[in-house]
Amino acid sequence: MGSGSAIRGSRVGAGPMGEAERGESAPRIRVPFYCANNHEVVPSFAHEAQVPEEWDCPRCGFPAGKDPHNPPAPPRTEPYKTHLAYVKERRSDEEGQAILDEALAKLRADRAEVEAYMRANAN
Known part of the structure; x- marks a missing residue:
C-alpha cells in the first residue's frame, strides 16, 4: 500500500539541520x-x-x-476631481460665460442656416 517518497510531508528548510546547516x-x-x-x-x-x-x-x-506620542500625520489624499473642476481651475466665470455665449451663437447660427435651407428646399 504505501510506497511513498522519503520527503513526503516535509518542506524545504524543515528538519533537524537548523543552525548547523544554515549558519548563525x-x-x-x-x-x-x-x-x-x-x-x-x-x-x-x-x-x-x-x-x-x-x-x-x-x-x-x-x-x-518611533515616537508613540507623536506619530507621523497620515498622507493627505486629494478627492477625485471632475473635468469641470479642472476647467474651473483654469478659467474664470467671465471667461467661461464668454466661451458659452460664443458656442451658443455658433449653434444658433448653424440652426438658422439649416432651417433656411429646409424652407428653401421644401417646395
Missing part, C-alpha cells in the same frame, strides 16, 4: 513604530543595519514613527 543568524534588534491610528508594529532589523525613521503600518498603511 545575524544578531537582531526589534524597534517599535506607531501610526496615527494607534497601531504598533515591531519589525526586526539586523543589529548593524540602519533603522529607518518611518515604517509603513501593515494594518492601515499609514506611515508609522
Whole structure:
C-alpha cells in the first residue's frame, strides 16, 4: 500500500539541520513604530543595519514613527476631481460665460442656416 517518497510531508528548510546547516543568524534588534491610528508594529532589523525613521503600518498603511506620542500625520489624499473642476481651475466665470455665449451663437447660427435651407428646399 504505501510506497511513498522519503520527503513526503516535509518542506524545504524543515528538519533537524537548523543552525548547523544554515549558519548563525545575524544578531537582531526589534524597534517599535506607531501610526496615527494607534497601531504598533515591531519589525526586526539586523543589529548593524540602519533603522529607518518611518515604517509603513501593515494594518492601515499609514506611515508609522518611533515616537508613540507623536506619530507621523497620515498622507493627505486629494478627492477625485471632475473635468469641470479642472476647467474651473483654469478659467474664470467671465471667461467661461464668454466661451458659452460664443458656442451658443455658433449653434444658433448653424440652426438658422439649416432651417433656411429646409424652407428653401421644401417646395
